[in-house]
Amino acid sequence: MVNERVMEKLGILSDAAKYDVSCSSGQSNRKNKDKGLGNASNNGICHSYTEDGRCVALLKILLTNHCIFDCAYCVSRKSNDIKRAAFTVDEVVELTIGFYRRNYIEGLFLSSGIFDNPDYTMERLVRIAKKLRLEHNFNGYIHLKAIPGASDDLLREAGIYADRLSLNVEMPTEQSLKLLAPDKNHKDVIKPMGYLKTEIAGHKEERKKNYKAPLFAPAGQSTQMVIGATKESDLEILGMADYFYQQMNMRRVYYSGYVPISNNDNRLPAIGTPVPIIRENRLYQADWLIRYYGFNVNEIVGFNQPNLDLDIDPKLGWALRNLHQFPVDINTADIELIKRIPGIGFLSAQKIVGARKFKKLDPQDLQKMGIAYTRAKYFLAFSSPFLLTKDYTAIQIKDHIMDTQKSKYRNDFSSQLSLF
Template sequence: MKDSTIKKLEILAESAKYDVSCASSGTSRKNQQGGIGSAQGWGICHSFTADGRCVALLKIMLTNFCLYDCAYCINRHSNDIPRAAFSPKELTELTIEFYRRNYIEGLFLSSGIIKNPDHTMERMLRVVKDLRTIHRFNGYIHMKAIPGASSELIYQAGLYADRLSVNLEIATETNLKRLAPDKDHQSIYLPMRHIQQHLIENKEDRKKFRNAPKFASAGQSTQLIVGATDENDKQILELSSKLYKRPSMKRVYYSGFIPVNGYDKRLPMVQDVPRIRENRLYQADWLLRFYHFSVDEIVNDEHQELDLTMDPKLSWAIRNPHYFPVDINRASYEQILRVPGIGVKSARLIVSARQHGRLNFDALKRIGVVLKRAQFFILCHEMTSFKLQNASAEYIRMSLQEPPLLEHSIPQPQQLAMSL
């Protein structure tokens, strides 16, 4: 590899590291005869699969030159940092070389805005199109859709990329305009709507025409920066809930604010946003998507911020003792799902297993229930008394609250969700 290519790689990989909105869940692209790579069932960008396997992608920017001057971005126009740009051909060949050396299993491609959104999108599109058509690369590709780019370019990108994403960054319009004067929510929501419309149209086309190409089979995602502005957790989760009502939105990612531009007086004077807040938002997000919770149950006008000492499901349970006890052998799936220490998989196993006999503590342990948490909220064959009645909320809080997370030991969102 040429020294100039290595230097570009160092600069542009460093510039891309602050974007966390990348994963491959939901894609179904299979390997094809004569092609290379496969994305089926794999997580990308140092994500973890269901069996604990860590897999990686080339997370890179086409260029970190940018016309915009967003206060929170390391690549802002006014920053004096090393700049570089790949040609589409260079980046295509680099991706293939990395794949052949077994360094990566896919590509996450973003870019600074050069000249205008359409010009930038055209260059990114050339990379993913060449990978698919010339090199017959079947691995996972996640591509950023540039706000302001035409609907036609977004459509073309979706024919070659597995997932498209547009980052909202800041939850409220006022704060976005204050920190990123070149952006507004309208320009961000527009490509989101384009992606959604193309997905709906593609779904109809595939019903009518068997060989119609897939469009962005893994849907779209977005990212919100947490802590750069004064939005509370309630505002953030309300926005996420609205986004998830769109059929094409698969994931909202939460990125704790990192003060890379400490000189900008518009930004908070903090060393770092507590990573535990980021993790609590992921857990709350899990409750919205898989546990049938509404935003008002997790946070409300009285409790606008998530409790940092315990997960949001446990916090809700302590605030709502009237909901309990839940009789494991009689309650519905939805009721069981609300018990702290019982996850989606465990709740389904409980409903299935109790058809063959009454469940006791040993059976719940074998199923995978975290009894340290669940014991305060359930009744089962061996336990007819309700522990929550005999234990104060403060006692349960002190018994179950989690120690502060160390920066180097923060679990992945998927791992956090398993303890809900």
């Protein structure tokens, strides 16, 4: 039975953990064995939804919200007047097992403020994961927040017991990090990222030769950037993300809109001016285009337009700036170009390429595949001729699409009201 003090700690440390958004759906394949607890399937575990739409849950907490650092953007900074708490190793283990047995969770996301020094904190995080794996035979998903500055030995041990590791770069540029967290630097994050990249790749090669070789962070590593606390453009933010994908084999980069937490620090945006949620959304959409659609960062944003358009998604924005590449004949076009058509997603493009082997596709076929035809039709060769006349400018197409969206939202809202 969990005592009242532990439940009080849980309330404090789960609330403090909500600012870390990098708990993700991983692709670990840690099988249940020897009648143990849990199973991290290929779909992985996340705080809300996996990539296939399955809703899952995990225990998301800090080991402690005590911290030796005074990062201006962090609610757990040492100068902030908040209630403090810290779990023991055994308390976290017991909470995880207890919640799992009650079917509340499928795994654990564990981060921490820094108690005394990086190794002191990291050693406790590792001990929790080790105890879950070895003493309780727990095979559910474990995501550990690696602590910048911790030793390679501790990072190596963490990778043996965790499915995913993450190190938060926190601010998009070194200049902003120095402004808001003078005691930190990007080097302390980049160096362990490189170490983990090498270890993950090495263990994968070893597993190819010997399937009994131990797993090492099979769901890879991720990181998080706080956006909106400083004035970086989306070009700078996505440029940093692209570096992580290209150079560190990062699985995911997360974008966390700054939440104003202080009235007395003139380095930060004022209370009442949080980052618009739509900006986070646009960054994730752009991130998706870079990872899965073959877009280069400079195709999405550039020096002439350093920030994403908040009115429309970045794929549509690119298409409107590149009307010379349209219309596209989906019966002959390369799949990479089909993926760039607004309204056609990654899987839909694959369906189109597969289906056109058997017949010449027409608009009705595309609508049956579930693509957003009211958006895509402006960029397709077999659309009504009036849509492709030179009289239609990018601005006019944008206006048409936005009007269609607004009309759809109004109709959906009216339908919902009619149910009451």
